[in-house]
Amino acid sequence: xxxxxxxxxxxxxxxxxxxxxxxxxxxxxxxxxxxxxxxxxxxxxxxxxxxxxxxxxxxxxxxxxxxxxxxxxxxxxxxxxxxxxxxxxxxxxxxxxxxxxxxxxxxxxxxxxxxxxxxxxxxxxxxxxxxxxxxxxxxxxxxxxxxxxxxxxxxxxxxxxxxxxxxxxxxxxxxxxxxxxxxxxxxxxxxxxxxxxxxxxxxxxxxxxxxxxxxxxxxxxxxxxxxxxxxxxxxxxxxxxxxxxxxxxxxxxxxxxxxxxxxxxxxxxxxxxxxxxxxxxxxxxxxxxxxxxxxxxxxxxxxxxxxxxxxxxxxxxxxxxxxxxxxxxxxxxxxxxxxxxxxxxxx
Amino acid sequence: xxxxxxxxxxxxxxxxxxxxxxxxxxxxxxxxxxxxxxxxxxxxxxxxxxxxxxxxxxxxxxxxxxxxxxxxxxxxxxxxxxxxxxxxxxxxxxxxxxxxxxxxxxxxxxxxxxxxxxxxxxxxxxxxxxxxxxxxxxxxxxxxxxxxxxxxxxxxxxxxxxxxxxxxxxxxxxxxxxxxxxxxxxxxxxxxxxxxxxxxxxxxxxxxxxxxxxxxxxxxxxxxxxxxxxxxxxxxxxxxxxxxxxxxxxxxxxxxxxxxxxxxxxxxxxxxxxxxxxxxxxxxxxxxxxxxxxxxxxxxxxxxxxxxxxxxxxxxxxxxxxxxxxxxxxxxxxxxxxxxxxxxxxxxxxxxxxxxxxxxxxxxxxxxxxxxxxxxxxxxxxxxxxxxxxxxxxxxxxxxxxxxxxxxxxxxxxxxxxxxxxxxxxxxxxxxxxxxxxxxxxxxxxxxxxxxxxxxxxxxxxxxxxxxxxxxxxxxxxxxxxxxxxxxxxxxxxxxxxxxxxxxxxxxxxxxxxxxxxxxxxxxxxxxxxxxxxxxx
Numbered sequence: 001x002x003x004x005x006x007x008x009x010x011x012x013x014x015x016x017x018x019x020x021x022x023x024x025x026x027x028x029x030x031x032x033x034x035x036x037x038x039x040x041x042x043x044x045x046x047x048x049x050x051x052x053x054x055x056x057x058x059x060x061x062x063x064x065x066x067x068x069x070x071x072x073x074x075x076x077x078x079x080x081x082x083x084x085x086x087x088x089x090x091x092x093x094x095x096x097x098x099x100x101x102x103x104x105x106x107x108x109x110x111x112x113x114x115x116x117x118x119x120x121x122x123x124x125x126x127x128x129x130x131x132x133x134x135x136x137x138x139x140x141x142x143x144x145x146x147x148x149x150x151x152x153x154x155x156x157x158x159x160x161x162x163x164x165x166x167x168x169x170x171x172x173x174x175x176x177x178x179x180x181x182x183x184x185x186x187x188x189x190x191x192x193x194x195x196x197x198x199x200x201x202x203x204x205x206x207x208x209x210x211x212x213x214x215x216x217x218x219x220x221x222x223x224x225x226x227x228x229x230x231x232x233x234x235x236x237x238x239x240x241x242x243x244x245x246x247x248x249x250x251x252x253x254x255x256x257x258x259x260x261x262x263x264x265x266x267x268x269x270x271x272x273x274x275x276x277x278x279x280x281x282x283x284x285x286x287x288x289x290x291x292x293x294x295x296x297x298x299x300x301x302x303x304x305x306x307x308x309x310x311x312x313x314x315x316x317x318x319x320x321x322x323x324x325x326x327x328x329x330x331x332x333x334x335x336x337x338x339x340x341x342x343x344x345x346x347x
Numbered sequence: 348x349x350x351x352x353x354x355x356x357x358x359x360x361x362x363x364x365x366x367x368x369x370x371x372x373x374x375x376x377x378x379x380x381x382x383x384x385x386x387x388x389x390x391x392x393x394x395x396x397x398x399x400x401x402x403x404x405x406x407x408x409x410x411x412x413x414x415x416x417x418x419x420x421x422x423x424x425x426x427x428x429x430x431x432x433x434x435x436x437x438x439x440x441x442x443x444x445x446x447x448x449x450x451x452x453x454x455x456x457x458x459x460x461x462x463x464x465x466x467x468x469x470x471x472x473x474x475x476x477x478x479x480x481x482x483x484x485x486x487x488x489x490x491x492x493x494x495x496x497x498x499x500x501x502x503x504x505x506x507x508x509x510x511x512x513x514x515x516x517x518x519x520x521x522x523x524x525x526x527x528x529x530x531x532x533x534x535x536x537x538x539x540x541x542x543x544x545x546x547x548x549x550x551x552x553x554x555x556x557x558x559x560x561x562x563x564x565x566x567x568x569x570x571x572x573x574x575x576x577x578x579x580x581x582x583x584x585x586x587x588x589x590x591x592x593x594x595x596x597x598x599x600x601x602x603x604x605x606x607x608x609x610x611x612x613x614x615x616x617x618x619x620x621x622x623x624x625x626x627x628x629x630x631x632x633x634x635x636x637x638x639x640x641x642x643x644x645x646x647x648x649x650x651x652x653x654x655x656x657x658x659x660x661x662x663x664x665x666x667x668x669x670x671x672x673x674x675x676x677x678x679x680x681x682x683x684x685x686x687x688x689x690x691x692x693x694x695x696x697x698x699x700x701x702x703x704x705x706x707x708x709x710x711x712x713x714x715x716x717x718x719x720x721x722x723x724x725x726x727x728x729x730x731x732x733x734x735x736x737x738x739x740x741x742x743x744x745x746x747x748x749x750x751x752x753x754x755x756x757x758x759x760x761x762x763x764x765x766x767x768x769x770x771x772x773x774x775x776x777x778x779x780x781x782x783x784x785x786x787x788x789x790x791x792x793x794x795x796x797x798x799x800x801x802x803x804x805x806x807x808x809x810x811x812x813x814x815x816x817x818x819x820x821x822x823x824x825x826x827x828x829x830x831x832x833x834x835x836x837x838x839x840x841x842x843x844x845x846x847x848x849x850x851x852x853x854x855x856x857x858x859x860x861x862x863x864x865x866x867x868x869x870x871x872x873x874x875x876x877x878x879x880x881x882x883x884x
Contacts, residue, residue: 216724220724289715
């Protein structure tokens with residue numbers, strides 16, 4: 001009994017409620033003719049698709065920069081990598097990892113500038129980050145039209161220039177990770193081994209990094225910047241490093257997302273992506289200044305599970321389409337919950 | 348006026364905060380038209396006494412007080428400052444509470460403005476009245492005249508010199524018709540000497556008109572000059588209640604700091620030998636808010652325990668904070684014959700200095716992290732300790748086992764009470780947190796250790812342990828220690844020499860055996876020569 005209580009406090013009521021809700025959805029699924037195995041397959045796939053974004057939240061939370069509402073900056077770097085890779089005609093694994101290699105320097109540069117900016121607005125990071133993200137996305141809306149891309153699969157057919165809003169990666173790197181060593185069980189269940197492996201590798205690397213001297217310093221900066229400064233740490237430098245890492249992970253995240261989803265989405269598509277990642281890590285039990293790998297995995301799984309199951313089950317049960325409404329209520333509700341909880345802790 | 352029955356009586360007032368006695372059985376009377384000088388060191392209980400008098404909610408929240416406060420012979424027990432104001436007690440705080448964008452007049456009559464009804468009152472009630480500016484001005488001028496100073500009623504507060512702000516604040520209090528007792532907490536602290544003199548004249552003016560004044564100040568000569576009677580608080584006890592005539596500054600100083608118990612020297616009977624002067628500080632200034640250091644010169648010898656004392660706000664805390672690079676500083680600091688860079692915490696730590704901050708929870712600890720982190724972190728970052736190489740040194744990861752071992756060592760030697768080395772720092776008591784801060788500094792194996800207010804906010808037993816630990820490290824490892832503390836007794840018990848800081852400068856350096864009065868004189872900013880004279884007398 002004591003153990004159970006302890007477990008509940010450690011795990012947290014919100015997670016338990018969401019977990020029970022998720023189980024209930026799975027139980028209800030067969031009753032409204034939603035197939036369990038394909039649902040489960042969807043959930044796992046979407047978990048892999050989004051987990052890197054959630055992972056990207058960790059370094060900035062740990063360094064005290066708060067939730068990375070400006071993850072779009074990383075996504076833009078990833079989109080640059082993706083489009084350049086397609087432009088160069090790289091295919092298969094070369095296409096995917098080529099895109100990653102091309103995206104990284106952009107991510108480092110953007111992250112560095114973004115980090116410099118956040119250092120100037122300590123205490124207001126999250127608000128500023130959101131606007132930086134929005135502004136960045138809008139600026140790129142112009143750039144996508146102007147940049148001299150020429151690959152016929154990407155540009156508008158009628159004008160002969162400017163990138164399309166949606167570009168297929170079919171024939172380039174569509175599902176390269178998903179299909180790598182994929183395990184098919186029955187007709188409807190596929191385990192995307194490569195994608196999950198990539199997520200695991202990224203999580204492991206970040207886990208190792210947070211255990212290095214620099215990673216330790218980043219955590220200390222987030223925990224108490226004055227303590228860190230008195231210990232000879234350059235607070236601004238550590239924060240900038242954390243922002244750069246977060247931005248790189250954002251870039252990697254969008255590439256994983258694309259190969260699974262099958263399309264590069266440009267223009268305003270990155271606008272709302274940070275919110276899903278923020279909501280996921282908060283569901284996972286992270287606070288605004290502490291996050292762990294467990295938070296990432298639990299959060300990404302619960303949030304994506306909820307997003308996959310709620311629409312399909314509830315729509316089938318109610319015979320209406322509320323998927324988008326439910327999605328928005330759940331993700332923003334969780335963000336509000338977590339941000340209000342933060343003020344309590346601060347007092 | 349001139350009546351003999353006291354206007355205000357404090358009878359047997361005691362107050363404790365969480366078992367910590369700050370006032371014990373304090374009694375005194377105040378007659379109309381009398382000026383009472385209230386003096387005492389920091390922490391002697393002056394502020395607490397005034398809070399009780401003024402009905403500050405913090406008193407009731409912490410369990411109220413014992414004893415009685417009487418006004419005109421009737422007991423009062425204020426539950427809020429408003430009650431105190433209604434009863435005729437006015438208070439002028441150390442910090443100004445004025446609205447900068449408002450004029451003198453507006454500030455003086457704030458929230459008691461004269462009103463003129465308009466036709467809108469018929470419909471909307473009194474809230475639609477308009478300000479009666481000529482009457483406000485008349486009242487403000489009245490208050491200023493009563494104070495006997497020159498003050499432009501139309502000047503904006505933001506454009507005033509500091510002295511005028513202080514007068515405005517006092518004028519506001521005496522503008523209340525009922526005000527009969529005026530409490531001034533360090534009113535001259537921010538004033539220049541000439542401004543202070545004008546203020547003292549104004550206070551005497553007020554007293555002549557029958558207002559009783561409680562005057563709190565660290566500037567003892569002002570107290571002697573203006574007060575009719577002097578009450579000295581020491582450690583929460585009113586040790587002296589005497590008419591001011593015939594009392595000298597030196598008397599007050601020794602009453603203030605004098606302890607009835609003789610100090611026990613920790614280092615009693617020990618041969619103390621020191622090496623060369625290896626920390627030399629010249630013309631140090633530090634811009635630390637509230638603790639500005641203006642021009643400090645001192646040198647510390649190897650192996651010494653050097654004490655820095657002085658009253659709060661005089662800059663003693665700024666010295667270690669400035670040298671360690673936590674606040675903007677200038678001047679020159681040389682350590683081991685090498686120039687130590689200022690404003691660069693990392694380089695100073697690398698040179699072998701360490702610092703235990705007075706702001707334990709703000710700077711000293713990672714409250715949300717384990718003790719292991721707290722103790723090992725600085726050593727890891729500065730000296731690369733507690734890292735374990737991986738892949739042939741390509742990668743270095745935290746050595747959790749090493750950190751644990753280190754923490755367990757210090758938990759044992761310093762007797763830190765915790766459930767495990769993985770416990771979070773915020774869960775420990777103040778004394779144990781202080782030990783963790785010390786352990787963090789010791790883990791660096793420093794040549795020179797700055798400790799700032801090491802015993803602030805911890806209980807007596809822990810205090811002794813902390814002081815003994817410092818002394819032990821000094822003796823066993825030859826660590827030079829510079830200790831900054833507000834508690835003179837503590838400094839006298841452990842230090843080899845004690846510097847007293849006043850107004851951002853070293854007022855004098857005394858041996859611990861020097862007479863208490865000398866320390867008192869240095870602290871209260873009386874001239875150093877006078878201190879010497881007192882020592883000889």
